[in-house]
Amino acid sequence: MHHCATDQDGNAYASGCPTRQALDRIADKWTVLILGLLEGGPMRFNQLRREIEGISQKMLSQTLKSLERDGLVSRKVFATVPVTVEYAITPLGATLAETLVPLRVWAETHIAQVLESRAAYDRDESDAPARLDVA
Amino acid sequence: MHHCATDQDGNAYASGCPTRQALDRIADKWTVLILGLLEGGPMRFNQLRREIEGISQKMLSQTLKSLERDGLVSRKVFATVPVTVEYAITPLGATLAETLVPLRVWAETHIAQVLESRAAYDRDESDAPARLDVA
DNA sequence: CCGCATCCTTACCGATACTG
DNA sequence: CAGTATCGGTAAGGATGCGG
Numbered sequence: 001m002h003h004c005a006t007d008q009d010g011n012a013y014a015s016g017c018p019t020r021q022a023l024d025r026i027a028d029k030w031t032v033l034i035l036g037l038l039e040g041g042p043m044r045f046n047q048l049r050r051e052i053e054g055i056s057q058k059m060l061s062q063t064l065k066s067l068e069r070d071g072l073v074s075r076k077v078f079a080t081v082p083v084t085v086e087y088a089i090t091p092l093g094a095t096l097a098e099t100l101v102p103l104r105v106w107a108e109t110h111i112a113q114v115l116e117s118r119a120a121y122d123r124d125e126s127d128a129p130a131r132l133d134v135a
Numbered sequence: 136m137h138h139c140a141t142d143q144d145g146n147a148y149a150s151g152c153p154t155r156q157a158l159d160r161i162a163d164k165w166t167v168l169i170l171g172l173l174e175g176g177p178m179r180f181n182q183l184r185r186e187i188e189g190i191s192q193k194m195l196s197q198t199l200k201s202l203e204r205d206g207l208v209s210r211k212v213f214a215t216v217p218v219t220v221e222y223a224i225t226p227l228g229a230t231l232a233e234t235l236v237p238l239r240v241w242a243e244t245h246i247a248q249v250l251e252s253r254a255a256y257d258r259d260e261s262d263a264p265a266r267l268d269v270a
Numbered sequence: 271c272c273g274c275a276t277c278c279t280t281a282c283c284g285a286t287a288c289t290g
Numbered sequence: 291c292a293g294t295a296t297c298g299g300t301a302a303g304g305a306t307g308c309g310g
Contacts (some may be wrong), residue, residue, distance in 0.1 A: 012186045013168050020168070022242030024247065027162045031285095033148050033155070050145045055300055056284055061293060070186035071252030082291040083290080092248055099241045107157030113227055114160065117206030164303095180272055190303055195271040196273055218310080274309080281302080289294075 005120035022039055025070065029053055030063045035089065038073060039097045072096060160205065163188055164200045167235055170224065173208060174232045177223035209229060 016029055026032055033052055037043060043051075060080035064074055064087060073095035078084040089097060148155055168187050173177060178186075184195055200223055202208035206229030213219040221257055224232060 011188045012172055013188060013190045017244040018242040019171075019239050021250070022238065022247050023164070023167055026238075027164060027167075029158070032162070034160055036154075037147055049221060050185060053146045053148060053150045057293080058285090059283065062283090069253050069256040070249045072249070077292095079291090083293090085292060090140075092245065092252075095245060096241055099237035102158065102237065103161075104154045106231055106234045107153040110227065111153040114205045114207070115156075117227075118204050119260050121204040121206075151298090187304090192273075194303065200273095210271095250277060256278090274307105276307085277305085279302105279304085282300085284297105284299090286294085286297085287295085290292090 013031065026096075026100075028063070030059055030065065032103075033127045034060075034063060034067065035072065035093060035100065038089040039094065042086045047083050048087065066081075067093070069078070114119060136153065136169060161231075161235075163198070165194055167238075169195075169202065169233045170207065170228060170235065171239065173222060173224040174229065177211075177221045180220050180222070183222065202228070 026035075030052065033055075034048065037048060037051055045060070045064075048064075049057060050057060052060070054096055064073060064075070074088050074090050076086045076088070078086065083126050149255065161170075165187065168190075172183060172186055180195070180199075183199075184192065187195070199208060199210070201246065203210050205211060207227055209225050211223070215235045222252050
């Protein structure tokens, strides 16, 4: 694996490397979810809001704006009586969304193992308290 | 796309859905980078620290611990004079790391377009401050 | 060498209120 | 309906120092 093309000083992941930049872009609570939804077709603001449980209006607005800024999502306004705004994924955004499909598949097939491991770890922690603290 | 198996109320992404849980797991600054490095073979603590530019000792320690807790990374201690600790990716972690390869590829091939779009957006912003949208 | 504990500053993000 | 603006609590995370 070659990691990072802009590697200047021997580090696999320099701070300005494309992987780091892409990660900084998508590594938040909502970006991937929004991209995943828009992959299925254009949606309106409050439609997205309803679909994504727990997102605030502020974060949805903010995330959509940054996605539009980065050319991953497009925004179209319709001058209807109460104004209508439709968000759609761009071709560029679609290429990104595609790379994230395996992640969703992994989640559905492996997340149970993760949760199980986590529970086991926590159980051992409380069984052997003398190891780290208390005592 | 069917999105979420645990969808109870019509939402595509319920808060307890596997995709959300997996996202919460990897959506941080460092997890994906560490997984990517360990995919190439076991590494010691300070070795990882050197490879990942900008990570603090605290975050590396913290992230490794949570990865171990979730069964994605294993930790092995060698009782050498100054103690040696080796981290390795687990089979489960490897399945996750594999799903993230397309993301790194995407980053290297498309991040330039994103940055370009971002620059164009910011340029238009300052050119036409009174403008809201394009109808 | 590995990693935990503490302090402290920042930024995230939800709640609320208000505009077009 | 589709946002923006502001406030404030909280948690992420860097810096430093200590311990095994």
